[in-house]
Amino acid sequence: MKSVSKAALAAAVLFAAPYAVSAPAAAQKKQKEEAPKIKVSEPFRKAAVEVEALLNAKDFQGAAGKMDALDALATNEDEKFYVANFRLQTALGIKDNVAIIRALDVLIANPKTAPDRLPQYYFVRGDLTLGQKKHAEAIPFLLKARELGYASNGTNLNLLIAQAQLDSGQLDAGVANIDAAIKGEEAAGRKAPETWYKFAVDRLYRGGKKAAASDWLGRQMAAYPSAQGWRSTLLIYMEQAREKGVAMDADLQLDLFRLMRAAKAMGGEADYIELADLAQRRGLPWEAKAVIEEGRAAGKIQATNTAANELHRSAVTREKAEGPLAAEEKGASAAANGTAAKNLGDAYLGSRNYPKAVELYRLALQKGGVDANLVNTRLGIALAMQGQKAEAKAAFQAVSAAPRGEIARFWATWVDQAPAA
Template structure:
C-alpha cells in the first residue's frame, strides 16, 4: 500500500498549527479569554515565544535544539499541546519520523488538540503504524480518522483500513471494509477496481476459508464478467482449492470447465485438452467430439495435434460403439434406484440433448440412491443450456457442500448475467 509522501506530510503539519500566544500580559489575557482559558505560565511563555519565532523563520534545527527543554517545562495540557505542535512541525519538515510519531501520540491523547485536527493526526499516525507493520494499530487509527470525518485527498480510508486488517490477518474485518469501499464507489456512480475483489479472494484462500473465497470470487466475476475474467477466476478457484487440500475429481473439473465454455472463456489448446481429458475420463465421447470440433473451428486447436488428436480419435470410435440411449432410458425407468437414470442423463447432457437430460435427472432424483448435489448441478446445467433460468437457479440452490456448492454458486452467478 502506498504511504503518504514526505512532502505531503510536512505540508499537512506545517499548515495545521496555530501561532503561539507570545504577546504582553494584557494582550495575553485577552487572547486567553478568546481561546477558552488557555493555561500558559510565564515560565513557559518566554521560551515558547522564542521557539515560535524559530518556527516562523523555518529554522528547524533551532527548533529541534530547544524543543526538548520546552517540553520539560510544559506542566499542563495547553503547554504540552504547544510543545508537541512545535516538535511536530520541525520533525515533519526534516523527515524525523520517530519524533513525528512521538508528537502525534502526544497530540492525539491531548484534550486540548482541536477536534478538527484529530482526524488528520490519526490518519498520519495510522500511516506510520502501517509502515512499521503494526497493522492492528494502523487499522484503528485509520478507522478513527474516518469516524472523525477526515477525508484525505486521493485516498479511500475504507480501503486503507481494509488493507491494514487484511495484512494483519483480520480477513473477515478487512473484507467488510472493502465491501464498504465498493458500496461507496457504487453510490458515487463508479465501479470499484477488480483488484479490490482479487485481494479479498487471495486472502480468504490463504486463510483456508473456501466458502468466503468462493463468495468473493463470484462477486468478482459478477462485477467483471468478461470471458477472460470468468476463465481466470475459475482457474484460480481450481488451483487454490487443490492447494488447500480440496480434492477436485474429474466430475468437479468437468462442470467447472463446462461453465468456462458457456462463458466463452476457453482460451487455447491447454484448456481444450484439460476439458477433453476430463470428459473422456467420465465416459462422455459425444462431448469430447463436439468440444474438439469447436476448438478446431475457432482456430484454438491446431491440426494435427499430438496431444488432442488421440483423445478425439478414441472418442469418435467410442461414440460409434455406444449403445442406444433410448434403450438405456427403458433400463432407467425400470431401475430400482436412480443410478441408470443419472448415467443416461449424463450421456444426453454430453450429446447436447438437454430436454432428455432434464427428464432423466429428475427421474434419478425421484428414484433416489444418487448423489443429489451432483445430480442437481447437472440438472441446473441442462436447464441453463435450455434457457430455463429460474428452474436452473432452483436446481443449483439444491446443491450443498464444498466444492460442489461453490461450483453451483458460480453457475448461478453466470445465470444472473444472462438475458
C-alpha cells in the same frame, strides 16, 4: 495498495496553536473570555513569542533552532502543549517526519489537545509510521483513528489498516479489514476495485489458506467476471479440494471443466484434452468430439497433437456406434427407478440437446434412486445453457453437501453473469 503520500498528508494537516501567545491586548482579552484558562510563565512567553514570530515569517529552520530551548522552559501542560504545536508546525515546514511524530506523541498524550483533533493526529501518526516500514507499530494508531471516527481524505482507512496487518503477518485480521473496506464501498454505492479482491486472494494463497482463497476468488468473479479469473478460480478450487482429501472423481471434474468451457476460460490444449478425456470416460463421445473440434477451431490444439487426434478418432467411432437416443426414452420412462433416465439425460446434455436433458433429469428425480445432488447439478447446467436462469439457479440451490454444493455455487455465480439467451 499504497498509503497516501507523506507530502499530501502534511499539506492536509493544518495545525496551529489555539491561543496566540503574542496577541494584542484586546485580542487576548477576547481569548480569555472564549478559551479555557491557560498558565504560561513570563520567561516561556517571551521565548514563545520569538518562535511564533519566526513561524509567522515562515522561517521554519530558524524556529527549529529554538525549539529545544523553548522545550526546556516548559514546566506545565499548557506550555508543553504550546511547544508541541510549535514543533509540529516547524516540522511540517521543513518536512521532518521524525519531528512530526515527536510532536504528535506529545499532543496525543496532552490533556489540552482538543478532542476533535485527535482522530487526525492518530491517523497521521500511524501513516507516518507506515512510511518508516514499522507496520506492527502503526496498527494501534490507525485503529484508534478509526475508533474516533477519522474521515479519511483520499485514503480508505480500512484498507490502510489491512495493509499494515498483512505486512506484519496478521493474515486473518488483514483480510477481515479488506472485507470491511469492500463493504464500506458497497454501502456508499460504489464498487470496490478488483485489485482489492486480488490482493486478498494473493495473500491467502501465499499464506496457505487455499480454501479461503477459493472463496475470495468466487467473490472476485461475482464482482469482476473474466475468463482468466474463472480459470484461476476453478483450478485453485480443484487443487485445494485435493489437498483437503476430497475425492475429485471424474463426474466432479467433468462438471467443473464444463463450467470452464461455458465461461470461455479454457487455456491451452491441456484443458481441452482433459475435458474431452473426462467426457469420453463417462461415455459421452458427442461431447468429447465437440470439445476437440472446438479446441482445434480456436487454435488451441495443434493438428499434430497425437493425444487429441486419438481422442477425436475414438469419439467419432463410438458416436457412430451409438443408436438413436430417442429410442431409449421409452425404457427410461418404464424403469423402476431414475437411473436410466439420468444416464439418458447425461447423453442428451453431452450432445447439447438441452431441452431433452432437462426432461430426462426431471424424470430421474421424480423416479428416485439416483444421486439427487449430481442430477440437480446437471439439470441446472442444462437449464443454464438454454438461458433459463431462474430455473437453473433453483436447481443449483437444491444441491447440498460438499463438494457438489460448491460446484453448484460456482455455476450459479456464472449464471448471474451470463448474458440473456
